[in-house]
Amino acid sequence: MAYDGKLLYRAKVQFDADKQRRLEQFLQRQEAIYRRQPRLRIIEKELAHTMGRIISGALRAGTNPTPAIRVLRDENLSLQEERRDLLIEMGLATDVLEEKPACPLCGDTGYRDASVCRCLRAYYTRVQKEELSTMLDLGNQSFDTFSLDWYDQKIDTNYGVSPYNNMEYIYDVCANFAHNFHRKGGNLLLTGAPGLGKTFLSAAMAREVNEGGHSVVYDTAVHIFEQFESQKFNRDQDAGDVEDAVHRILHCDLLILDDLGTEMVTTFVQSAFYQIINTRLVTGKSTIVSSNLSPDQIARRYSPQIASRLQGEYQILPFFGKDIRLLKKG
CATH class of the missing domain: 3.40.50.300 (P-loop containing nucleotide triphosphate hydrolases)
Structure with a gap:
């Protein structure tokens, strides 16, 4: 498919705007959950802090961080279980605090294998229709x-x-x-x-x-x-x-x-x-x-x-x- 540079740029602007809107909506939902259960915010911070410390330490030592990540998973298993139980008690999915891409094929980048992904192509189709409608x-x-x-x-x-x-x-x-x-x-x-x-x-x-x-x-x-x-x-x-x-x-x-x-x-x-x-x-x-x-x-x-x-x-x-x-x- 031959893409018009200007139309593809307009499509990407709309694509990125929707991506940013989804991120903001996710952060708002996340914050609302933290307000309902403050302990979840603390758990997330502890998990993130420990993850960063172990990975950075492994990288400084020039070693593969994968074993360290396994240690982290084991050490923080109780925190992960506590998070899961709290979310279930609130009637929420256990992965509700995880940000997921709208397009699993490209991870919301718009490109896959150096080609325009079908998600961004859908935006391009709409922009092209607007252009044709003129x-x-x-x-x-x-x-x-x-x-x-x-x-x-x-x-x-x-x-x-x-x-x-x-x-x-x-x-x-x-x-x-x-x-x-x-x-x-x-x-x-x-x-x-x-x-x-x-x-x-x-x-x-x-x-x-x-x-x-x-x-x-x-x-x-x-x-x-x-x-x-x-x-x-x-x-x-x-x-x-x-x-x-x-x-x-x-x-x-x-x-x-x-x-x-x-x-x-x-x-x-x-x-x-x-x-x-x-x-x-x-x-x-x-x-x-x-x-x-x-x-x-x-x-x-x-x-x-x-x-x-x-x-x-x-x-x-x-x-x-x-x-x-x-x-x-x-």
């Missing part, structure tokens, strides 16, 4: 809220199928893509006029894939190509951020490149687009391209190599019918 209406645009009622059931002679049946098929393809992303992945090209549901289904897929714990980047073609241009010509003062953004575009689990065709097409844009498409195909990363252009228009506008890869490696989903936004306004 561009997509993830709250309302989901597979559960998608409706076919706005699509005409009259057959379109140009396509030989009704907009309704076509969207029924497209919905199934997009839902299967998202639900089975962890096993299959894939690439989609969504084409058609504005207002037909491309952004809605893109948001639904982004939401589902994100909640599955995968890295998702959603951005417009204009902004994505601007990032590549800034990297190439050093036009951005914060070069590190641009490098991170480009790396994440190329290597995230799912890239959704929206509004292809709204950018000014230059030789550089064609080269950057080819780099994105080719790199992600070679590395097995999934991409969804959404455009108001038809496949033929895309082929004429961009290079033959790009058209070949889109037509050969992407499942093309043509959207047609009446503008749903206008129908809803009417």
